[in-house]
Amino acid sequence: MSKTVHDVDLCVIGAGSAGLSVAYGAAHLGRSVVLFERENMGGDCLNTGCVPSKALIKAAKVAHERRHGAEFGVAPSEPEIDFNAVKAHIQGVIDQIAPVDSVERYEGFGVTVLTEDARFDDKNTIVSDSHIVRAKRIVVAAGSRASAPPIPGLKDVPYLTNETIFQVPTLPKHLMIIGSGPIGLEMGQSFRRLGSKVTIIDIAEPLGHSDPDHAKVLIDALKAEGVNFRAPAKTKLISKTARTIKIEFEDGETITGSHLLVAAGRSPNVDSLALEKGGVKYDRAGIDTDEALRTSNPRVYAAGDIAAGKGGLTHAAGHHAGALIKNLYFMPPGLGAMFAKATTNRMPAVIYTQPELGTIGAGHEAAAKTVHFDFAENDRSIAERDLVGGVKLYLDSKSKIIGASCVGSQAGEIINTISLAMAGGLKLSQITSMISPYPTRTEVVKRAASSHFTAAIFGPKAKALSGFWTKFQ
Ligand SMILES: Cc1cc2nc3c(=O)[nH]c(=O)nc-3n(C[C@H](O)[C@H](O)[C@H](O)COP(=O)(O)OP(=O)(O)OC[C@H]3O[C@@H](n4cnc5c(N)ncnc54)[C@H](O)[C@@H]3O)c2cc1C
Numbered sequence: 001m002s003k004t005v006h007d008v009d010l011c012v013i014g015a016g017s018a019g020l021s022v023a024y025g026a027a028h029l030g031r032s033v034v035l036f037e038r039e040n041m042g043g044d045c046l047n048t049g050c051v052p053s054k055a056l057i058k059a060a061k062v063a064h065e066r067r068h069g070a071e072f073g074v075a076p077s078e079p080e081i082d083f084n085a086v087k088a089h090i091q092g093v094i095d096q097i098a099p100v101d102s103v104e105r106y107e108g109f110g111v112t113v114l115t116e117d118a119r120f121d122d123k124n125t126i127v128s129d130s131h132i133v134r135a136k137r138i139v140v141a142a143g144s145r146a147s148a149p150p151i152p153g154l155k156d157v158p159y160l161t162n163e164t165i166f167q168v169p170t171l172p173k174h175l176m177i178i179g180s181g182p183i184g185l186e187m188g189q190s191f192r193r194l195g196s197k198v199t200i201i202d203i204a205e206p207l208g209h210s211d212p213d214h215a216k217v218l219i220d221a222l223k224a225e226g227v228n229f230r231a232p233a234k235t236k237l238i239s240k241t242a243r244t245i246k247i248e249f250e251d252g253e254t255i256t257g258s259h260l261l262v263a264a265g266r267s268p269n270v271d272s273l274a275l276e277k278g279g280v281k282y283d284r285a286g287i288d289t290d291e292a293l294r295t296s297n298p299r300v301y302a303a304g305d306i307a308a309g310k311g312g313l314t315h316a317a318g319h320h321a322g323a324l325i326k327n328l329y330f331m332p333p334g335l336g337a338m339f340a341k342a343t344t345n346r347m348p349a350v351i352y353t354q355p356e357l358g359t360i361g362a363g364h365e366a367a368a369k370t371v372h373f374d375f376a377e378n379d380r381s382i383a384e385r386d387l388v389g390g391v392k393l394y395l396d397s398k399s400k401i402i403g404a405s406c407v408g409s410q411a412g413e414i415i416n417t418i419s420l421a422m423a424g425g426l427k428l429s430q431i432t433s434m435i436s437p438y439p440t441r442t443e444v445v446k447r448a449a450s451s452h453f454t455a456a457i458f459g460p461k462a463k464a465l466s467g468f469w470t471k472f473q
């Protein structure tokens with residue numbers, strides 16, 4: 001069969017968060033763009049990641065709230081879970097967003113969308129079963145998939161990943177989860193709230209890289225809801241019995257469950273791209289890139305999860321796309337790494353459990369000073385009987401915010417405010433001049449910033465000064 005040949009400005013491989021945004025930007029600048037997608041438009045985020053997981057979290061929250069009305073005078077009741085209806089809700093949410101990422105919409109922008117598996121043929125040519133694309137520039141945005149840790153027996157048992165968990169036929173009786181990262185924690189709490197027994201297993205301390213106080217708040221909250229943790233624990237063998245999956249630990253203990261979800265990190269989709277033919281260097285962590293996402297082939301860039309050490313989040317993929325558009329179309333050659341960097345020291349991340357854990361920038365270990373404020377002293381939190389957690393702002397030696405952590409309800413929204421402050425390079429004093437509507441949970445940011453000045457404002461010098469001036473009034 002003869003192949004259709006395309007000569008274009010830009011070829012993008014992968015229509016996930018990164019690839020779609022790059023294709024959108026280039027097409028809107030009038031460039032000729034071919035976009036390859038071999039599975040689902042929207043990639044991981046829309047189909048098997050952020051969107052279905054957040055829809056599941058909402059269903060689980062509704063169930064949880066039914067059980068916990070008593071303190072508000074609302075009679076609690078045990079909810080009846082129609083798991084098929086929960087899945088229909090999740091699919092309905094995906095379906096509602098899908099047109100935004102669809103082939104039709106992108107073709108409407110002038111993008112040529114080819115729904116085939118793409119690979120390099122040479123340094124500036126991408127091929128698929130029925131197309132040959134010669135492109136001036138190529139962006140590889142082929143994403144990642146759940147990695148399978150090298151646990152003896154794992155490959156011989158049926159296990160779920162983020163690609164299959166949202167279609168599991170019945171509500172798991174006992175869901176065992178390997179990995180206590182964002183996926184393990186979000187899924188663990190959700191399935192527990194929907195009625196599954198849940199055990200989360202991790203080789204390391206859960207949230208070991210987070211602020212220890214905030215990590216404890218989140219893990220304790222999940223434990224209080226009945227989520228079991230086996231962590232840190234070394235798994236010796238996983239095997240299948242007639243109806244269950246059995247996990248044996250190095251310490252001799254054993255657990256059995258009806259289902260196993262593997263959420264132990266991601267592997268970049270580098271295997272089928274023939275990257276060697278494209279002169280693109282990569283390893284198990286993904287494609288090597290410089291700060292402007294340029295690979296070892298100067299015509300080729302990588303974005304999103306496949307860019308080693310730079311991806312992992314939808315908004316990181318979006319940030320990459322923005323930097324790439326700037327670099328490819330608005331920069332003199334070679335200056336991108338200086339003026340269109342895709343790396344940043346203020347990337348936020350949120351785990352959407354309840355309480356949420358939001359972080360941005362540097363962690364607690366890098367702080368010269370930390371200021372904090374707890375929800376226990378926030379009137380809105382008191383009114384809603386939702387007191388756990390608080391915010392910490394990490395400061396450098398000049399009292400500049402270098403990072404933050406917030407744990408509690410709406411931590412993700414609160415981190416947005418800190419993200420804006422960091423993007424604008426705001427000083428702590430400028431944050432204190434923000435007028436925060438009362439009563440809101442975000443007030444904790446202003447209160448934490450204000451606490452930095454408490455000693456100065458109400459200290460002996462301030463008292464003496466105010467005493468002096470009042471003599472003249
Ligand atoms: C359960 C879960 C929940 C998540 N929740 C959040 C969240 O709440 N917030 C957040 O920021 N991030 C979240 N993430 C992470 C987020 O989904 C990813 O970081 C993001 O989707 C990565 O986008 P991407 O474009 O790099 O890759 P992908 O979305 O994986 O897109 C890559 C696309 O390339 C296609 N492709 C691959 N190889 C080829 C080829 N050879 N030819 C043609 N097409 C190809 C794939 O089919 C895929 O559609 C979550 C992830 C998971 C798994």
Ligand SMILES: NC(=O)c1ccc[n+]([C@@H]2O[C@H](COP(=O)([O-])OP(=O)(O)OC[C@H]3O[C@@H](n4cnc5c(N)ncnc54)[C@H](O)[C@@H]3O)[C@@H](O)[C@H]2O)c1
Nearest residue numbers: 149179180181182183184202203204263264265312350351
């Ligand atoms: N809310 C969000 O933003 C969100 C939600 C879900 C996923 N994501 C993203 O998706 C990606 C994947 O998330 P994830 O939770 O799978 O990965 P992760 O890498 O964050 O966590 C994986 C966990 O698995 C553990 N692990 C690794 N090997 C193990 C083994 N052999 N036995 C037991 N435990 C083992 C690790 O110690 C780690 O705690 C991340 O990039 C994450 O940022 C983001």
